Amino acid sequence: MRIQDVFSWTSIITTYVWTCQEDRAIKAFIRMQEAGVSPKKYTFVSTISRVANLARVEWSEQLHAHVLHRGLISLLSVGNFIVTMYAKCGRLASGSKVFHEMSMRDIVSWSTLITGYSQGGYREEAFQFLLWMRRDGPKPNEFSLASVLSVCGSMVMLEQGKQLHAHVLSIDLGFTSMVQSAFVNMHSKCGSIKEAVKIFDVTELSDIISWTTMINGYAEHGFYREAIDLFEKIPRVGLKPDSMTFIGVLIACCHARLVDLGFHYNLMSNDFGINPAKEHYGCMVDLLYQAGRLGEVEDMIKSMPFQ
Known part of the structure; x- marks a missing residue:
């Protein structure tokens, strides 16, 4: 030109x-x-x-x-x-x-900073900005609320999570898929499995993230059979498991020492076009170790495409 x-x-x-x-x-x-x-x-x-x-x-x-x-x-x-x-x-x-220097701020301005503090692990700052937003800013959206709920789960802040849950319901944002998944995740991470199951059961969660969150919650807190049963239901509701879903069910198999079932699921992941990552290999190594099959553990470690 x-x-x-x-x-x-x-x-x-x-x-x-x-x-x-x-x-x-x-x-x-x-x-x-x-x-x-x-x-x-x-x-x-x-x-x-x-x-x-x-x-x-x-x-x-x-x-x-x-x-x-x-x-x-x-x-x-x-x-x-x-x-x-x-x-x-x-x-x-x-x-x-x-x-702070911006003359105008919209929901994007607030949500960006709240999400940044949340993902960075600065829970007090994230909550402070959320409170400030509720008082002086626009109505919180699902992204900012889901971020803070994620902090509640990772920091095991059940009481704060419950308060936020009540606030979300009061402003009619509790019915979006993102926020519902965040509720399930928060209660699961805090060990409140009954509450997580209640939310999961009464809401129509139609994405694989919600199902994976519930499977991981079951697996992390010793409900291995429930995690496996929920995984088996996924194809029946028309969903497709992703790599994180398989990690959740492999963790459940590992803790329940279901070696053969773990191998079955590991092979099954190939049917969904999932290439095993380090986490998948880690689950399989742990599974074999729990069963005392140390020779196979060594072979698997040597055959891994990772260091």
């Missing part, structure tokens, strides 16, 4: 983003400026979204500085992407600083 304007450069950058060629997207962004073409808001949004997924701190800081220099930080979409970028890089303090 004789003339390469901001629209053509942005199209190239966006194409690289869509086709997961992150390095080329960033290099095109740099070449664009070297050619004397100034990026627009939508160019930054395309580039920042890619850097966020790459989670590279040095690029995050450079892009942030560039946005400030161009005077675009006040735009809501750009500010949200900067917060997302820092959250995915684990730079939550930087993300929080940008969040």
